[in-house]
Amino acid sequence: MKESFAILTDAGGDFTREIIEKYGIEETPISTVVWPDGSNKETDIYWDKMTPNEYFTLMTNKKNNFSSSIPSPQTINDRLTALAKAGRNVVVITISSTMSGGYSAFTVGAREVMEQYPEVKIKVIDSLRYSGAIDLIAIEASLCREKGMDFDSTVKYLQDFRLRIHQCGFIDDLFFLARKGRIAKGKAFMGNMIGIKPLGDLCNETGQTQIIGKARGYKTVMKLFPEYIKRTIGDPTNKSFVVTYSLREPQALEMKKMIEETFNPKNLIFVPVGQSTGCNVGPGLAAAFYAGDEPVSPMCEKEAVILNELLKK
Numbered sequence: 001m002k003e004s005f006a007i008l009t010d011a012g013g014d015f016t017r018e019i020i021e022k023y024g025i026e027e028t029p030i031s032t033v034v035w036p037d038g039s040n041k042e043t044d045i046y047w048d049k050m051t052p053n054e055y056f057t058l059m060t061n062k063k064n065n066f067s068s069s070i071p072s073p074q075t076i077n078d079r080l081t082a083l084a085k086a087g088r089n090v091v092v093i094t095i096s097s098t099m100s101g102g103y104s105a106f107t108v109g110a111r112e113v114m115e116q117y118p119e120v121k122i123k124v125i126d127s128l129r130y131s132g133a134i135d136l137i138a139i140e141a142s143l144c145r146e147k148g149m150d151f152d153s154t155v156k157y158l159q160d161f162r163l164r165i166h167q168c169g170f171i172d173d174l175f176f177l178a179r180k181g182r183i184a185k186g187k188a189f190m191g192n193m194i195g196i197k198p199l200g201d202l203c204n205e206t207g208q209t210q211i212i213g214k215a216r217g218y219k220t221v222m223k224l225f226p227e228y229i230k231r232t233i234g235d236p237t238n239k240s241f242v243v244t245y246s247l248r249e250p251q252a253l254e255m256k257k258m259i260e261e262t263f264n265p266k267n268l269i270f271v272p273v274g275q276s277t278g279c280n281v282g283p284g285l286a287a288a289f290y291a292g293d294e295p296v297s298p299m300c301e302k303e304a305v306i307l308n309e310l311l312k313k
Helices: 017-023 052-059 073-085 102-116 132-146 151-164 174-179 185-193 218-233 249-263 275-281 298-311
Strands: 006-009 032-034 040-042 067-069 090-094 122-126 165-171 196-203 208-216 240-246 267-272 285-291
Touching (some): 052 275, 067 275, 073 090, 090 151, 102 122, 132 165, 132 240, 151 165, 165 208, 165 218, 218 249, 218 285, 249 267, 249 285
Antiparallel strands (some): 032 040, 032 067, 165 196, 196 208, 240 285
């Protein structure tokens, strides 16, 4: 008999109702976004109240500052308690602990609920990733469950799987990055003038995107995009991809088409960046997430070499 453990994520992933239903993933506990006027609004997870373009266009205005907030302890406790009452073990996948306090909050909540329901196992996994990478981990958990893997084996597998997830793409709203203090304002101005597109992969050591190269213009990015994936994915057979974007849908659609034509993916999810993650990512992202056969190298050193070889061609 297959074990019916529950799969739960925080708002760091980018899900649609179709993904949730298809893969049997629990509804994400509601978090909030602090808007420029200081008001707190529940995260519009499925974009029912406004479109992604409307949301991210607001962020292009330097006067508009957004921030995200994790679910309340009570919200987390209520959601985990409901699953525990039903006798279900739970695997929780959170955005990187270096990007949000979600991992700590869910860990505390899990400990409290397991004290009340000692027969239930709740494991909180720090994804060390964000956005579409969390989707990949949740989908992989669903596939493990479908194959009949038990809870403990699935958790162990996911702990290893997360370290193999790559990102290939860019984030090019340099002015937004400057407002967040990630780059100097002068560099943002000059980079924007000459069309610089910072390219990054996911770093296991920092739990964040590591910039490993810079391309000039979208044409260069798209030329190296499939080649970088070929060099880092290993065996592409039966691999899943998630393509996410914020105000860069045309470029993301081009990436999606390249993946379909080059890799014949087992699953291909195309989804905008969610509101919560979007507060930190901002406008200007187009990226594909996928798992390689081996863990991402320490500090993305091998990946940086590969990318810079491709940039020289």
